[in-house]
Amino acid sequence: MDNGQQAGNGVSKTACSVTPVPDGAVAEICERFGNDKHRMLDILREVQDRFQCIAPATMDQIAEETGLTRIEVEGVASFYSFLSLKPKGRITIRLCDDIVDRYAGLEAVTAAFENVLGIKIGETSADGAVSLEYTPCIGMCDQAPAAMINDIVLTNLTAQSAREAAGAIKAGKRPEDLVSARFATLSPHDRAVRMVDNNIRHAGAVLLGPVPEDAGLSKAVSITSSQIISMIEESGLRGCGGAGFTTGRKWRFAAAERTERSFVICNADEGEPGTFKDRVLLTERPHLLIEGMTISARAVGAKEGILYLRGEYVYLRELLEQVLEERRRRGLLGKAILGTKRFDFDIRIQMGAGAYICGEEGALISSCEGLPGEPKTRPPFPVNRGYLGYPTVVNNVETFCHAARILDQGAKWFHDMGTEGSHGTKLFSVCGDCLNPGIYELPYGHSVSELLEMVGGQDAAAVQVGGPSGAMIARDSFHRKLTFDDLATGGAIIVFNGQRNILEIVDYYMSFFVHESCGYCTPCRVGNVFLQKAIEKFRKGLANPEDIDYLKDLSGTIIETSRCGLGMTSPNPVLSTLANFPLVYSAMTQPSKDGIRATFDIQSAIDGARKIAKRRSYIFDRDFTQ
Ligand SMILES: Cc1cc2nc3c(=O)[nH]c(=O)nc-3n(C[C@H](O)[C@H](O)[C@H](O)COP(=O)(O)O)c2cc1C
Numbered sequence: 001m002d003n004g005q006q007a008g009n010g011v012s013k014t015a016c017s018v019t020p021v022p023d024g025a026v027a028e029i030c031e032r033f034g035n036d037k038h039r040m041l042d043i044l045r046e047v048q049d050r051f052q053c054i055a056p057a058t059m060d061q062i063a064e065e066t067g068l069t070r071i072e073v074e075g076v077a078s079f080y081s082f083l084s085l086k087p088k089g090r091i092t093i094r095l096c097d098d099i100v101d102r103y104a105g106l107e108a109v110t111a112a113f114e115n116v117l118g119i120k121i122g123e124t125s126a127d128g129a130v131s132l133e134y135t136p137c138i139g140m141c142d143q144a145p146a147a148m149i150n151d152i153v154l155t156n157l158t159a160q161s162a163r164e165a166a167g168a169i170k171a172g173k174r175p176e177d178l179v180s181a182r183f184a185t186l187s188p189h190d191r192a193v194r195m196v197d198n199n200i201r202h203a204g205a206v207l208l209g210p211v212p213e214d215a216g217l218s219k220a221v222s223i224t225s226s227q228i229i230s231m232i233e234e235s236g237l238r239g240c241g242g243a244g245f246t247t248g249r250k251w252r253f254a255a256a257e258r259t260e261r262s263f264v265i266c267n268a269d270e271g272e273p274g275t276f277k278d279r280v281l282l283t284e285r286p287h288l289l290i291e292g293m294t295i296s297a298r299a300v301g302a303k304e305g306i307l308y309l310r311g312e313y314v315y316l317r318e319l320l321e322q323v324l325e326e327r328r329r330r331g332l333l334g335k336a337i338l339g340t341k342r343f344d345f346d347i348r349i350q351m352g353a354g355a356y357i358c359g360e361e362g363a364l365i366s367s368c369e370g371l372p373g374e375p376k377t378r379p380p381f382p383v384n385r386g387y388l389g390y391p392t393v394v395n396n397v398e399t400f401c402h403a404a405r406i407l408d409q410g411a412k413w414f415h416d417m418g419t420e421g422s423h424g425t426k427l428f429s430v431c432g433d434c435l436n437p438g439i440y441e442l443p444y445g446h447s448v449s450e451l452l453e454m455v456g457g458q459d460a461a462a463v464q465v466g467g468p469s470g471a472m473i474a475r476d477s478f479h480r481k482l483t484f485d486d487l488a489t490g491g492a493i494i495v496f497n498g499q500r501n502i503l504e505i506v507d508y509y510m511s512f513f514v515h516e517s518c519g520y521c522t523p524c525r526v527g528n529v530f531l532q533k534a535i536e537k538f539r540k541g542l543a544n545p546e547d548i549d550y551l552k553d554l555s556g557t558i559i560e561t562s563r564c565g566l567g568m569t570s571p572n573p574v575l576s577t578l579a580n581f582p583l584v585y586s587a588m589t590q591p592s593k594d595g596i597r598a599t600f601d602i603q604s605a606i607d608g609a610r611k612i613a614k615r616r617s618y619i620f621d622r623d624f625t626q
C-alpha cells in the first residue's frame with residue numbers, strides 16, 4: 001500500500017510511521033482554521049506538532065480541504081525548517097548553532113547530547129522518540145549555548161547540564177519537566193522567565209523604566225487619527241527593525257488609502273543573529289506592544305491585526321494569548337475600544353516556522369497569507385497593497401512600544417532624546433565576549449567604546465554592529481556613534497575579542513545567508529555560495545591577491561541584482577571585514593605562481609548552489625564547449 005492509503009483500521013498508514021494519523025484528524029485541524037488556505041502555516045504547524053511530519057497523504061488531504069493543489073501545499077511545507085516531510089522524533093532537540101554559541105561551548109554540548117542519546121546531529125533515534133539537529137540563532141545569544149526542546153528553551157548549557165537534559169529525555173521525562181516539576185501550575189510569564197533570563201542591564205526612560213498602563217491609548221481615543229499620525233511624525237520615531245523608515249510617514253501612507261479593509265502587523269520575527277531585544281519586550285512589555293498596535297490601528301483605520309511571532313519564540317505564545325484575552329475582557333481590544341464608537345480592532349497571533357527571511361516584510365506578509373515566505377516585488381508597497389492585497393502597516397515590536405509611549409508623553413519628550421536624525425532611545429542586545437551580555441536601553445548617540453565600557457567588553461578587537469547584515473568594525477572605529485547616520489543597527493551588538501578568527505566568523509555568517517536565502521533570485525542563491533567558497537579559500541591560505549578583487553566584484557553584483565534586503569546585505573560580512581580588517585585577508589594570500597590568477601572551483605561551487613536551490617539549472621547543465 002502506498003503512502004497515505006487507508007489501512008482499514010481507522011489509522012492512515014503513511015510514510016510517517018512515528019505517530020499514526022487517525023481518520024478525520026487532518027480534516028478536523030483544517031476545519032478549525034476555517035479550511036482557509038491563508039491559514040496554511042497554522043494547519044501545517046499543527047500537523048507537524050501532532051504527527052511529527054507532513055506526509056504525502058496528509059498533504060493530499062490538506063489540499064482537498066483547503067482547495068489548493070498538492071504542489072501548493074508541499075511548496076509551503078518544504079519551505080519552513082520547522083516543518084518536515086520526513087518523520088521527526090516525538091521530541092525534537094534543536095541546538096542553537098550561532099557563532100556565539102560555538103564560542104561558548106556548543107561542541108561539548110553537542111557531544112553530550114549525542115553520547116547520551118546515541119544519535120548524531122541530523123538523526124532520529126530508532127524508536128522515533130528523539131531527533132537531534134542544529135538550528136540557526138534562536139535569539140538567546142546572551143545566555144548561550146541554548147537549545148529548544150520542542151517548545152521548551154534551555155539556556156546557559158554546559159556539557160554537564162546537556163548530559164542531564166539528554167538523560168532525562170531518554171528516561172521518558174517531558175521537556176517541560178526539565179524546567180520545573182511545577183511547570184503546569186506556573187503562570188505563562190513565570191514559565192517564560194524560568195526558561196529565559198531577561199538580562200535587562202540598563203533600563204531607559206522610554207521602554208524599560210516604569211510605564212503607566214494604557215495612557216497612550218487613552219490619549220489616542222481623545223484625538224483624531226490625523227493628530228495621532230502628526231504626533232508620531234513630530235517625534236521623529238524611526239523603525240527599529242533595521243531599515244529605519246520614518247514611522248509617521250508609513251502610517252500616513254496607509255491612512256491615505258481608501259479601502260474597506262486594512263491591517264496592522266507586528267514583526268516579531270527577530271531572526272538576525274545576535275538580536276534578542278524584542279524577546280525581552282514581548283516578555284516584559286506585552287501590554288505596551290499591543291497598546292502600540294491598537295494606536296496604529298486607530299491611526300490608519302485598521303480593524304484587524306496580526307502579531308507574527310517567530311517559531312523560536314513559541315514559548316512566549318501562551319503569555320501573549322493571555323495578554324490579548326485580558327485586553328479583550330477589559331475593553332482594550334475588540335468592539336468599541338474604550339467605549340469609542342467605530343473603534344474596533346483585534347489581533348491574532350501568527351506563528352512562524354523557522355525561516356529568517358520571514359522577517360523581511362514582504363516575506364512576512366506572504367507567510368501570514370499561508371504561502372512560502374518569499375519576499376514580494378515592490379512596488380506596490382505594503383502600505384498600499386499588503387496582506388491579502390489590502391493596505392498594511394508592518395512595524396517592529398520596539399517601534400510599536402515607542403509609539404505608545406509617544407502618545408502618552410508627547411512628541412517633544414521623545415524628540416528631545418538622542419541626536420539629530422536619531423531621536424529617542426534604542427534597545428541594544430549585546431552578546432559575545434563581554435562580562436555583562438544583555439539588554440541596554442540607551443538614547444541614540446553613544447559611541448561603541450562607551451557601550452563596550454558599560455558591557456564589560458574592553459577586550460574587544462572587533463564588534464559586529466547590526467548582526468551579520470550590518471558591519472564588523474575594528475578598534476580604530478570604536479569612537480563611531482550608534483545612530484542611523486553613522487552605525488545603524490536594529491539592535492544587535494556582538495563583541496569579539498582578539499582570540500577570535502575573523503575569517504571563521506565571516507565564513508559562518510556567509511553560511512547563514514546561504515542557508516537562509518529563499519532561493520528566488522540567482523545572484524543571492526548562487527552568489528552567496530560562491531562568496532562563502534572564496535572565504536574558505538582564504539581560510540585555507542590558498543587565495544591570491546587578485547581574489548580580493550573577486551570578492552569585491554561578486555559582492556557588488558549580489559547587492560545590485562538581488563530582489564530583497566537579504567541579498568542586498570548578505571555580502572556585508574565580507575565587505576566590512578575587507579574594509580576594516582584588510583590585513584586578515586592579505587595575510588592569507590600568496591601570489592599566483594606563474595602570474596596567472598588561480599580560479600575558483602566553479603563546478604563544485606555550482607553543485608553547492610544546485611543543492612540549495614533544490615533544482616537543476618539549465619544554464620549550469622549546458623555544455624558550453626559546443
Ligand atoms: C532579511 C531581512 C530580515 C528582516 N528581519 C526583521 C525582523 O526580524 N524584525 C523586524 O522588525 N524587521 C526585520 N526586517 C525589516 C523589515 O523588512 C521591515 O523593514 C520592518 O519590519 C519594518 O518595521 P519598522 O519600520 O518598525 O522597523 C528584516 C529585513 C530583511 C531584509
Ligand code: SF4
Nearest residue numbers: 518520521524564567
Ligand atoms: S535576494 Fe535572496 S532572499 Fe531575497 S528574494 Fe532574492 S533569493 Fe530570496
